Amino acid sequence: GFYAQACFHCQQGVEKALKALLIFRKNQLVKSHSLRELADKAGVLPELRELISDLEGDYTATRYLDAAAQPPRTLYTIKEYKKRFESAKKTLELVEKWTKN
Numbered sequence: 001g002f003y004a005q006a007c008f009h010c011q012q013g014v015e016k017a018l019k020a021l022l023i024f025r026k027n028q029l030v031k032s033h034s035l036r037e038l039a040d041k042a043g044v045l046p047e048l049r050e051l052i053s054d055l056e057g058d059y060t061a062t063r064y065l066d067a068a069a070q071p072p073r074t075l076y077t078i079k080e081y082k083k084r085f086e087s088a089k090k091t092l093e094l095v096e097k098w099t100k101n
Helices: 003-026 035-042 045-053 078-100
Strands: none
Touching (some): 003 035, 045 078
């Protein structure tokens, strides 16, 4: 039942993977939680736009009670978690592929 926390960890996994990709490709560290910004700077936003769209807001919505005008635990269900988990998994697979080439 801790779906908000699970969604936060999906977002964090993708954020760390994109930061690693930026370091790998450009030797650049960007201090940002925006998945769009990180993907754009790494040159992979077109490939990841759809996958990261749901995860983008989870950094804030899962951590701050006032971000969505209701507690995070009421925002997330198992359905949302499963969708985010699949998006995170696919994103991590792509990042792994890009760092091996």
